Amino acid sequence: MAQIRIENVRKEFGSFTAVQSSTFTVEDGEFFMLLGPSGCGKTTTLRMMAGLELPTSGEIYIDGEEVGMKPASQRDIAFVFQMFALYPHMNVRRNISYPLFSQGVPRAEVKARVAEVARILKIEDIIDKPVGGLSGGDRQRVALGRAIVRRPKAFLMDEPLGALDAEFREHMAEELRALHDRMGATTVYVTHDQLEAMQMGDKIVVMNHGVVEQFGKPQQIYDWPATKFVAKFIGSPAMNFLEFEGMVGIGANCIDLPGKRVDIPISRQGAKGKLTLGVRPENIHFSDASHYRGRVIATEYLGTTQIVTLTTPNGDVKARLASSQLINPGETIGLEFDRRTLTLFTEEKGRALLSEANEGVLQNG
Numbered sequence: 241m242a243q244i245r246i247e248n249v250r251k252e253f254g255s256f257t258a259v260q261s262s263t264f265t266v267e268d269g270e271f272f273m274l275l276g277p278s279g280c281g282k283t284t285t286l287r288m289m290a291g292l293e294l295p296t297s298g299e300i301y302i303d304g305e306e307v308g309m310k311p312a313s314q315r316d317i318a319f320v321f322q323m324f325a326l327y328p329h330m331n332v333r334r335n336i337s338y339p340l341f342s343q344g345v346p347r348a349e350v351k352a353r354v355a356e357v358a359r360i361l362k363i364e365d366i367i368d369k370p371v372g373g374l375s376g377g378d379r380q381r382v383a384l385g386r387a388i389v390r391r392p393k394a395f396l397m398d399e400p401l402g403a404l405d406a407e408f409r410e411h412m413a414e415e416l417r418a419l420h421d422r423m424g425a426t427t428v429y430v431t432h433d434q435l436e437a438m439q440m441g442d443k444i445v446v447m448n449h450g451v452v453e454q455f456g457k458p459q460q461i462y463d464w465p466a467t468k469f470v471a472k473f474i475g476s477p478a479m480n481f482l483e484f485e486g487m488v489g490i491g492a493n494c495i496d497l498p499g500k501r502v503d504i505p506i507s508r509q510g511a512k513g514k515l516t517l518g519v520r521p522e523n524i525h526f527s528d529a530s531h532y533r534g535r536v537i538a539t540e541y542l543g544t545t546q547i548v549t550l551t552t553p554n555g556d557v558k559a560r561l562a563s564s565q566l567i568n569p570g571e572t573i574g575l576e577f578d579r580r581t582l583t584l585f586t587e588e589k590g591r592a593l594l595s596e597a598n599e600g601v602l603q604n605g
């Protein structure tokens with residue numbers, strides 16, 4: 241069990257900065273997601289935690305101890321890669337027990353620990369089979385088994401399900417989460433899939449171009465994105481951006497869109513000029529009473545819900561509505577927005593303005 245803290249950690253490769261000064265804490269026992277698009281520095285961050293890469297500057301603490309100079313082998317952390325590297329000429333049992341033999345663990349204990357891992361991962365029936373003929377999912381379980389059997393303080397997983405097909409991925413994701421809930425070991429998990437991060441994570445760090453954009457619980461990040469980047473990256477369809485010129489004073493509780501005064505959470509900061517109102521698709525409702533009108537340009541049927549695209553005076557928006565609601569392309573409809581999760585972004589840096597509703601979340605990083 242371990243707490244892992246990253247403090248002002250930065251990584252340069254020559255003149256290129258892969259990770260800008262990053263700070264966050266993975267609490268003991270958490271299932272922690274490192275999320276972001278390709279090339280944003282997820283793997284580099286994970287490799288620094290593991291000791292496979294040295295930070296250019298900054299500190300990494302494991303259970304309060306600074307580990308900067310400690311080699312990977314002494315950090316008691318298991319790394320699970322996307323491409324599960326198994327020993328093809330050995331059977332499952334040998335693959336799992338190999339790390340223990342190389343640590344000099346007595347034979348009887350190795351036997352007991354491998355049996356326990358096989359039971360946890362439900363691979364008792366394949367334990368004596370060669371790994372060469374196994375399916376992707378079974379190979380992934382064996383790779384996990386080899387990490388678990390060491391009983392490390394923490395697991396670091398770099399897109400461990402990336403090589404599996406969609407259906408199996410979902411199944412393994414559930415298994416991994418259930419396994420974590422049984423064992424309670426701190427896990428840092430890298431993914432570029434926002435749904436996977438939302439479903440599996442206790443907490444999420446969202447990275448972009450080597451910068452930590454936000455850090456928090458999945459629902460906090462979904463409801464209160466700190467930046468436009470996070471707002472676009474999390475959620476499908478993405479948060480709508482309604483652009484307008486205007487002014488928000490400290491303590492303001494509304495903004496003016498063409499033909500409509502919109503109630504917003506009380507603003508703790510002021511701003512003027514180009515502003516963006518962020519609205520989730522499910523927080524848009526149709527109302528004949530509203531003078532803020534949108535014209536339907538498309539509908540997309542998704543089973544229980546439908547996505548309706550509308551043109552408004554502030555740009556196109558997507559609304560998520562019940563499929564039972566009858567909507568015709570071409571018709572013009574009045575729109576209302578839920579006040580609760582409306583987010584205002586300023587133009588420079590695309591940061592969210594602090595409001596009564598999001599201040600607890602945006603100040604936690």
Ligand SMILES: Nc1ncnc2c1ncn2[C@@H]1O[C@H](COP(=O)(O)OP(=O)(O)OP(=O)(O)O)[C@@H](O)[C@H]1O
Pocket residue numbers: 253256258276277278279280281282283284285432
């Ligand atoms: N050893 C290296 N030398 C030079 N540049 C590197 C090195 N390792 C990584 N980089 C660069 O640093 C940036 C971040 O890489 P990293 O592998 O951490 O990204 P990632 O978020 O894991 O991306 P992906 O989702 O594609 O795996 C990339 O632009 C990459 O090309």
Ligand SMILES: [Mg+2]
Pocket residue numbers: 282283284398
């Ligand atoms: Mg990577």
